[in-house]
Amino acid sequence: MFGIDILHEEHENIRKFTKYVRKVCGDLIEGEEVKTEVFLACIDFMKNYADIHHHGKEEEILFKAMLENLGPIADKMVNMGMMTEHNIGRYHIDSLEKAVASVEGEATTEQKVDMATHALAYADLLLRHLEKENTVLYPFAVRNLKPEIMEKVNEDSKIFEEKGAAKGISRYVDWLNSVYREN
């Protein structure tokens, strides 16, 4: 089931990313010098991998198929649940980006607090969000979407992946693997 499998695979990368973000913020709280470049690399991953690539694929393909075919329950799960969380995630990315952009030279305590607040809130939100999708939303879609609709989800996901590959999406996974440590 390509369409669902690829989303699960991306969740594992996002899970690793949230752990890295917690490490970076932990260092910041402990008073280590954390360069703004580190946060800029995180923002790049949040925007282009987690949001545009992963959430974009969910919204354009799987959520769309659910909304068109699975009635009011899907509408509640997708629009009241998952889409709301995607949008809160966007708010935290935007706020983190503003906090990082305001830094000139060494970050002030206030700027550090803003960076840690939004980076950690984003990581916590995404972790809980992907858990809900893994355990509730995706299984619901798999159980209820007709085989021909799921086949269309698979086909559209393959096309989406080809476009992502052409834009070099694998560089985000390479970057993550270069900074991520298990412990």
Ligand SMILES: [Fe+2]
């Ligand atoms: Fe999602």
Ligand SMILES: [Fe+2]
């Ligand atoms: Fe997701």
